[in-house]
Amino acid sequence: MTVDTQDSNIADRSIGSILANLRNLSADQVERIVRHQREQSVRFGEAAVALGFASSDDVLFALSQQFHYPYAPEERRSASPELVALNQPFGVQAESLRAIRSQIIMRLFNEGQERRAIAVVSPEAGDGKTFFAANLAVVLAQLGGRTLLVDADLRHPRQHDVFGVENRAGLSGILSGRAEAKVIQQVPGVSSLFVLPVGTTPPNPLELVERPAFGLLIRELLSKFDHVVVDTPAACFGSDSAVIAARCGAALVVARKNEARVEALQDLVANLAETPAQVAGVVFNEF
Incomplete structure (x- = not known):
């Protein structure tokens, strides 16, 4: 039996990397989030939500991946x-x-x-x-x-x-x-x-x-x-x-x-x- 290791790879990545992949953020959008993060002294996820590039649900999903806690992203829940x-x-x-x-x-x-x-x-x-x-x-x-x-x-x-x-x-x-x-x-x-x-x-x-x-x-x-x-x-x-x-x-x-x-x-x-x-x-x- 083979097991997909994608989740374990995700868990080793940063919140920013997971959100960028989840929402297909461009390099320019990531830079804007980082700039807002530094200016406001907030976390990357908070900055992404404030700028409208991610939702609070996206941040929870990213955190769940880092802490190895299964959590379905919003688009999968209706299934x-x-x-x-x-x-x-x-x-x-x-x-x-x-x-x-x-x-x-x-x-x-x-x-x-x-x-x-x-x-x-x-x-x-x-x-x-x-x-x-x-x-x-x-x-x-x-x-x-x-x-x-x-x-x-x-x-x-x-x-x-x-x-x-x-x-x-x-x-x-x-x-x-x-x-x-x-x-x-x-x-x-x-x-x-x-x-x-x-x-x-x-x-x-x-x-x-x-x-x-x-x-x-x-x-x-x-x-x-x-x-x-x-x-x-x-x-x-x-x-x-x-x-x-x-x-x-x-x-x-x-x-x-x-x-x-x-x-x-x-x-x-x-x-x-x-x-x-x-x-x-x-x-x-x-x-």
């Missing part, structure tokens, strides 16, 4: 609006996701503990499970470790749409013995984040995740990535999520606040308790 942790990393939702990330790390990744993948499960469709799994993967990747998001929702896969990656080949091909090359794809602009999409939606999703091949795959992925997040089908569609959680070793339950049925949520948590998976907690989605 993946659900990725709030990447599009708006300083907003309320992103801060909530980082708080959950901290809790997960403290509960599941203590020194000496067996490494686990995290299955994100929910009782009902529409609880925001796919949205949460995608953004959890982003905030884990923002720590700097190699992070993989596996779309194991073999019934209604959406992660390829969320991240804008190809879905011609993926998990279903691996589990059915028809593995194609390059099924794991790097997320553009985030060097530490990767996605394994579903590929072809299979007619036998539960049987595929129940096969030993799925557990073997999870163990192999854990040896290659620092964090593995697994999206699953909602529990209302069958027992896929419980089977996947058991193979992953850990589960995080997502339910929509004021809409989730208490009985369905209790049933899901009870089912997970009968598996080897450690339940890291329950998250109520308010958005």
Whole structure:
């Protein structure tokens, strides 16, 4: 697997160099910014914004590159609006996701503990499970470790749409013995984040995740990535999520606040308790 090193090269450059490349600034424009910077005793980014050659968002993007913090530039956000942790990393939702990330790390990744993948499960469709799994993967990747998001929702896969990656080949091909090359794809602009999409939606999703091949795959992925997040089908569609959680070793339950049925949520948590998976907690989605 090859990894694009463009981001690491950008991180070693100055703010001025990154902004000049981002906004295609001419030599004359850069000189005017530098002159304003000296005259007003301000930073290059502030001078560029004051002269109208860059936006505040451009400066935040440039800073994120220098500090190795994935952050989508403005023109890329419309393609993946659900990725709030990447599009708006300083907003309320992103801060909530980082708080959950901290809790997960403290509960599941203590020194000496067996490494686990995290299955994100929910009782009902529409609880925001796919949205949460995608953004959890982003905030884990923002720590700097190699992070993989596996779309194991073999019934209604959406992660390829969320991240804008190809879905011609993926998990279903691996589990059915028809593995194609390059099924794991790097997320553009985030060097530490990767996605394994579903590929072809299979007619036998539960049987595929129940096969030993799925557990073997999870163990192999854990040896290659620092964090593995697994999206699953909602529990209302069958027992896929419980089977996947058991193979992953850990589960995080997502339910929509004021809409989730208490009985369905209790049933899901009870089912997970009968598996080897450690339940890291329950998250109520308010958005």
